[in-house]
Amino acid sequence: MTTKTEHLIIDFGKRGHHLGLAIRKEEVPSLIEALRQRLGCTPEELDLSPESLKRLEKRLVFLHQAIESGQIQASEEDIVRLIREVTAYLGEVMVVNLGGEWEERVPILWASGVIIPLPVETIKGKEIRFSPTRGFPAGQTAAYFWDLIGIGEGKGFLWREYKAMTKKRWRETTKGLEEAIALQERLSK
Numbered sequence: 001m002t003t004k005t006e007h008l009i010i011d012f013g014k015r016g017h018h019l020g021l022a023i024r025k026e027e028v029p030s031l032i033e034a035l036r037q038r039l040g041c042t043p044e045e046l047d048l049s050p051e052s053l054k055r056l057e058k059r060l061v062f063l064h065q066a067i068e069s070g071q072i073q074a075s076e077e078d079i080v081r082l083i084r085e086v087t088a089y090l091g092e093v094m095v096v097n098l099g100g101e102w103e104e105r106v107p108i109l110w111a112s113g114v115i116i117p118l119p120v121e122t123i124k125g126k127e128i129r130f131s132p133t134r135g136f137p138a139g140q141t142a143a144y145f146w147d148l149i150g151i152g153e154g155k156g157f158l159w160r161e162y163k164a165m166t167k168k169r170w171r172e173t174t175k176g177l178e179e180a181i182a183l184q185e186r187l188s189k
Contacts (some may be wrong), residue, residue: 005083005143006110012080013108019080023088023112023139025102031088038085039063041081048096053158056089057145068155076096080109083142087112090158091138098165100136116165124172136165 003094012020024033040050041082044118046052063082066072074082084146094100100114114136122129164170 003144003147005079005146006140008076009080009139010108010110012076013110017080019084020109021089022104022106022108023084023102024104028088028102030094031085032092034090035082035085038082048089048093049160050093050097050131050162053090053093053162054156056086057154057156057158060086060130060146061149061154064146068150079146083139083146084109086142086146087138089143090161091136093162094136094138094165097162103135108139110143111137113137117128118166118168120167121169122172123169134165136161164188 003057006022009020013022022083032046032048035041036043039056041055041059045055063072067074075129087109090101091102091112094116095102098116098118100116103111103113106112116134116136117132118134119130119132120134141158145154145157148157170187
């Protein structure tokens with residue numbers, strides 16, 4: 001299940017467009033600075049702390065509203081550039097605060113993410129799986145969040161995603177899957 005913005009960034013990646021290529025750790029500082037400038041934030045406001053995700057969320061909601069109302073014009077390239085910047089910020093929050101490392105083996109922005117060296121147990125029914133690391137899909141998360149804003153359902157999403165990365169145990173349920181499918185249907189309209 002992918003959203004409108006995920007389709008957009010996947011398409012840019014498949015076409016080999018430079019904005020659709022995976023994030024590389026050496027470009028992260030300049031992408032974060034571009035995001036701060038775009039949103040009119042100081043380094044103190046977007047300081048890579050977990051709490052800054054709440055401030056980032058508010059700024060992105062305002063930006064989305066300005067684009068939707070026509071106050072700001074944004075082409076597909078502008079949106080993909082924004083998603084690159086948000087992806088870099090989200091991933092770097094995980095690097096700085098949870099000891100993560102950028103996944104360098106992926107080819108496209110959509111797959112850009114961070115590997116976090118925290119063990120996790122995943123419980124699905126009676127089955128328990130253990131992993132010494134967990135992956136944070138920064139590109140997918142950024143695109144998904146942008147579309148959630150558009151339907152008014154993004155409040156607190158980035159903070160919840162961060163908190164999920166700190167949990168020692170993940171429980172998979174069909175209820176969560178059913179909710180995800182319903183949300184996906186609303187996003188695709």
